[in-house]
Amino acid sequence: MKVAVLKGGRSLERGVSLRSGARVEDALERIGHEVVSIDAGSDLVKRLVAGQPEVAFVAMHGLGGEDGTVQELLEIMGMPFTGPGVAACARCMDKVLAKHELRDADVPTPNWFAFNETAFRELGAADALSDLEQRLGFPLVVKPSRGGSALGVKFAASWFEVPEALVSAFSYDNRVLLERFVEGRELAVSVLGDEPLPIVEAIPSDGDRYDFEARYEIGRTEFVCPAVLGEEDASAVTAAALGAYRALGCAGFSRVDLILDDEGPQVLEVNAIPGLTDTSLLPQAAEAAGLGFERLVERILELALKPAAA
Amino acid sequence: MEETPHRRRAHTRTRDLQRYAGLFAARTGVMRSSAMRDLMAITARPEVISLAGGLPDTSTFPAGTFAAQMTRIAQESTAEALQYGPTEGFAETVDCIVEVMGAEGMLPDPDDVIVTTGGQQAIDLICKTLVDPGDVVVCEAPTYPGAVPVFCSYQAETIQIDCDADGMRIDDLEAVLEDLDREGRRPKFVYSVPSFQNPAGVTMSLERRRRLVELARRRELLLVEDNPYGLLRFGGEPLPPLYQLDGGDFVIYVGTFSKILSPGIRLGWAVAPPPVMEKIVLGKQASDLCTSTLTQHFVREYFSEGRWREYIADLVEIYRDRRDTMLESLSEHFPAQATWTEPEGGLFIWATLPEYIDTGDLLAKALREDVAFVPGQAAYVDESRGRSSMRLNFSGVDGDEIREGVRRIGKAIAEQVELYGALTGEQEAVPAPKETSPAAGESGAGDVLPFRKAGEGSG
Numbered sequence: 001m002k003v004a005v006l007k008g009g010r011s012l013e014r015g016v017s018l019r020s021g022a023r024v025e026d027a028l029e030r031i032g033h034e035v036v037s038i039d040a041g042s043d044l045v046k047r048l049v050a051g052q053p054e055v056a057f058v059a060m061h062g063l064g065g066e067d068g069t070v071q072e073l074l075e076i077m078g079m080p081f082t083g084p085g086v087a088a089c090a091r092c093m094d095k096v097l098a099k100h101e102l103r104d105a106d107v108p109t110p111n112w113f114a115f116n117e118t119a120f121r122e123l124g125a126a127d128a129l130s131d132l133e134q135r136l137g138f139p140l141v142v143k144p145s146r147g148g149s150a151l152g153v154k155f156a157a158s159w160f161e162v163p164e165a166l167v168s169a170f171s172y173d174n175r176v177l178l179e180r181f182v183e184g185r186e187l188a189v190s191v192l193g194d195e196p197l198p199i200v201e202a203i204p205s206d207g208d209r210y211d212f213e214a215r216y217e218i219g220r221t222e223f224v225c226p227a228v229l230g231e232e233d234a235s236a237v238t239a240a241a242l243g244a245y246r247a248l249g250c251a252g253f254s255r256v257d258l259i260l261d262d263e264g265p266q267v268l269e270v271n272a273i274p275g276l277t278d279t280s281l282l283p284q285a286a287e288a289a290g291l292g293f294e295r296l297v298e299r300i301l302e303l304a305l306k307p308a309a310a
Numbered sequence: 311m312e313e314t315p316h317r318r319r320a321h322t323r324t325r326d327l328q329r330y331a332g333l334f335a336a337r338t339g340v341m342r343s344s345a346m347r348d349l350m351a352i353t354a355r356p357e358v359i360s361l362a363g364g365l366p367d368t369s370t371f372p373a374g375t376f377a378a379q380m381t382r383i384a385q386e387s388t389a390e391a392l393q394y395g396p397t398e399g400f401a402e403t404v405d406c407i408v409e410v411m412g413a414e415g416m417l418p419d420p421d422d423v424i425v426t427t428g429g430q431q432a433i434d435l436i437c438k439t440l441v442d443p444g445d446v447v448v449c450e451a452p453t454y455p456g457a458v459p460v461f462c463s464y465q466a467e468t469i470q471i472d473c474d475a476d477g478m479r480i481d482d483l484e485a486v487l488e489d490l491d492r493e494g495r496r497p498k499f500v501y502s503v504p505s506f507q508n509p510a511g512v513t514m515s516l517e518r519r520r521r522l523v524e525l526a527r528r529r530e531l532l533l534v535e536d537n538p539y540g541l542l543r544f545g546g547e548p549l550p551p552l553y554q555l556d557g558g559d560f561v562i563y564v565g566t567f568s569k570i571l572s573p574g575i576r577l578g579w580a581v582a583p584p585p586v587m588e589k590i591v592l593g594k595q596a597s598d599l600c601t602s603t604l605t606q607h608f609v610r611e612y613f614s615e616g617r618w619r620e621y622i623a624d625l626v627e628i629y630r631d632r633r634d635t636m637l638e639s640l641s642e643h644f645p646a647q648a649t650w651t652e653p654e655g656g657l658f659i660w661a662t663l664p665e666y667i668d669t670g671d672l673l674a675k676a677l678r679e680d681v682a683f684v685p686g687q688a689a690y691v692d693e694s695r696g697r698s699s700m701r702l703n704f705s706g707v708d709g710d711e712i713r714e715g716v717r718r719i720g721k722a723i724a725e726q727v728e729l730y731g732a733l734t735g736e737q738e739a740v741p742a743p744k745e746t747s748p749a750a751g752e753s754g755a756g757d758v759l760p761f762r763k764a765g766e767g768s769g
Contacts, residue, residue: 010352010355012352012674012677014351014352015351015352117729120729120732120733121728121729121732126732126733126734126735129733151670151671151674152671152674162733163666163730163733163734164666164668164730166729166733167666167667167668167671167726167729167730167733168668168671169671170726170729171668171671171672171674171675171722171726172671172674172675
C-alpha cells in the first residue's frame, strides 16, 4: 500500500514530529508499504496529489498538524488518515475547550480558570485573579491553552508568581489556563481504537517535580509500564481515560494524561496525536501489551481505513 | 535487477533502548536534550529572520578567488591535498597562524602551535587534556554557548563569573578562587573570551587583562584565552591579548580562521606551553589524526596572495554598519527597561530585559513573527540563569533584515511588558515603542487594582 507520512510542519514541536515521522516511515517500509514522506509545508496538497497515496499517516504534533487543520484538508481531499478527526483534534488541542467537554461528560479534571489576553489588557481581569486563592488555592499550574509540550507551562507556588507565569504562557497562545495543582502519581493511558493500553507511570527524579521540562527528558524521568496500581485504582484510571477519549470524540489512537491522588484519578489533558518516538509513551504501552512498533503502526493504519472495525 | 540495500533496523523497541541505555557513559547523563533545543531547531526555517546564528558573512568572499585557489591546489598539489597530514598541522598553515597572531602583537613559537578542526576542537582537546570528572573550570557569565556542552561532557564543575562592561569581574574571580582555596580546590583553568565576547559583546579592559594575567602568574593558574574576534574591531584602541601580556607561560591560546575567512573550512588552532601541547597532540591523534589537509592547502594559497588583511578590513566595514543598524533599531524598538551592550567589534549584542520576561518563552512568541535569537540560558551551565537575556547576532544578515528582525522582537517584548503592567498595575512599566502612542483602551490598565508584584511580600 502507498502511505503518505505527514511530519514536521511549522509547529513548535516540529523536532519531535520529525522523529515520530521517521520512525513510522521506517516501520512502514519494513512492513512492506511504499512510503511518501512529506514534511508538511506550502506544497502539502501538491505533493499529496502527485504522490497519490491511499492513506495518510499523520505524525504531526502541535498547531497545524494536531489541531484539525491538516485533518480538515485531508477530509476535503477525501483521503483517509490516521488518528482522530477534525473536531476531536480541535477539542484536544484547546485545553480550555477540552476541560469544558470533560466536565460536561462528568470526567474528573482539576478545577481551573481560563483567561484570554484581551481580558487582562482591556477588561481588568487582573481583579478577578484575587479570587484564585479561594477558588483554586495554591500552588497552581499556568498553561497556554494550545500547546503540546512543556513549553510555557509554569508552576506558581503563590500568587506573587502568577503574573510572570502568565506572561510566559501568553507567549504561546492568547488564552491561558490556571489549573489547581494536584499532587499525585502521574499516569498516561494510551487508547488504540477503543482499547485502553497498559497504564504508564512517569516518576520524576528528585527535585524535578515542578520542572515540567523534566518529564520530556530521558533520564530525568523514569517510566514504568505497566504501572504498579491496585485493581480498583487501575480500573478507575482506565475508566476515566476512556471517558475522556470518548468525551472528546477521539478515534484511532490518542493518549490521556492523568494524575492520581487519594480522591481518585483526574484527567489533565488528552493528546490527540501523541509522540511516536523511541521514548514516547504510547509505543511503550503498546509494547507492554505485546504489540511491537510495526504491529502498532499496522493497527493504526487499519483503524484509519476501516474505522468501523474499531 | 539489483536489490536496494536494506535500511538499518530501527532498534527502537523498549528492550533495545534499555540495552543501549545500560551502555551509555556517565557523561552522557549531563548531555541534555530539551524542549528549548527543539525550539531552536525551528529557527532554521527559511522564512525566519535569524539573529540567532553566529554566522560570519561569507557572501562577499570573491567566488573567482576561491575558484582560482582551488584550481591551483588541484594543479599543483592534488596528491598531497588528498593525503593525510601531520597531527600538528602543516608547517605552512602554522606560518599563516603566526602571521595572524602577529597582527595582534603576538609572537608564538611555531612549535607551540597545533592546527585543529575549528576553535571548537581546541576547546575540546584542552578539556580532554586537563579535566577529570568533578574538576573545577571557571568561565565568564554569560559564556560562549558552545563551550557549555564541552565542559559538561567532561563532567567539569563549572563556575561562572559575572561580566560587566569591562569583561569578567576579576574581584569576583578572586573571591571564588579564595573560596575554592578554603576547600582545598583549584580550577584546572579559567576560560575567557576577552575581546568582543560571545555572547555578551563586551571587551575586557586593559587593567583587568593585566590583573588576570598577574593573578594567573601568582597562583600558577592556567588561562584559556579564546580569541575568534580580536581582529574584527570597529572602533576604539586595540588591546593586547592575554597571550601577549603573559608571553605564553600560563595562557593557552585558542584561535580560528572561522571569523576572518570561513567557518566552513573548520580550521582553528591552539597555542600551549610544550608539556601541555604534547598531551594535546596525543589527544588530537586519538580524535581525528589530523585536520583536513585540503582546507589547510586552501588557507596556504589564500595567505600567499597576501590580501587577507584587506578581506578582514572589508568585513569590519560591513559589520560596523550592521552593528550601528542594530543599535539604532534597538533604541527604536526595545522598551525603556531593556539594556544592551555596545560592542566595539565581533558579532554579538547581548540584551537584557525586565526579569519577569523569560526569553525562552519570548522566542516562541517571536517565532510566530518569523524572527529568532538565542535565549540567554544557553550561555549558562545553570539553566535557571540568563532567563531574561538574549544574544543577537548582527553579522549574518543585512541591515534591512536587522531592522525588521529587531522591530518584530521589540513588538513581542512590548506586548509582554504591557501585559505585565496590566497584571501588576505597574503603569510605568508600559513603555510602548517610541513611534506609537498607547491606545486609549490599553491605558485603562491604570484603573486596575494593583496585583502584587513578584518578589514583594513576605515570601
